[in-house]
Amino acid sequence: MKIGEKVPDFTEEAYVNGEMKKISLPRGKWTVLFFYPLDFTFVCPTEIRDFAKHEEEFKKSNAVVIGASTDSAFSHKAWFERDLPEVKFPVIADTTHNISRMFNVLKEDQGIAYRGTFIIDPEGVVRYIVMSDLSVGRNVEETLRTLKALQSGELCPINWKPGEKTLGKA
Secondary structure (H helix, E strand, O other), X not given: OOOOOEOOOOEEEEEEOOEEEEEEOOOOOEEEEEEOOOOOOOOHHHHHHHHHHOHHHHHHOOEEEEEXXXXXXXXXXXXXXXXXXXOOOOEEEOOOOHHXXXXXXXXOOOOEEOEEEEEEOOOOEEEEEEEEOOOXXXXXXXXXXXXXXXXXXXXXXXXXXXXXXXXXXX
């Protein structure tokens, strides 16, 4: 996927707050889709907890948060119930690697995803991409700030925050 491309419809198995469910990419809402390498690791739970901490703020911004890794839904269930019970958003179990390949985040030699973050608009178009190596966690507050900047429809300067002056219409 690239900026400006429409994400194809897909349905995948996910762990959602204690249950295994099939989920699809929502339409009509903004979506923050983030990939992480593996369950039961060290950096990943710090990011996932921060997405959970900010989930209500994403919801207030008409956005849903969806996590994804190449682990199974059973692995997600075991890990989230044991270590991350505060997480309520869906976490895709991309065991086929189809979604990771679609978003070009798969580290093929290890079969795991890089840390990729995608903001997708209500029509399903990718509007923002950030990807980092396995060892570097992302900044969830920056993701939220970027979402709000995209939603403003304005030109937003460096370090812009909601309520501050923009540079005008995009």
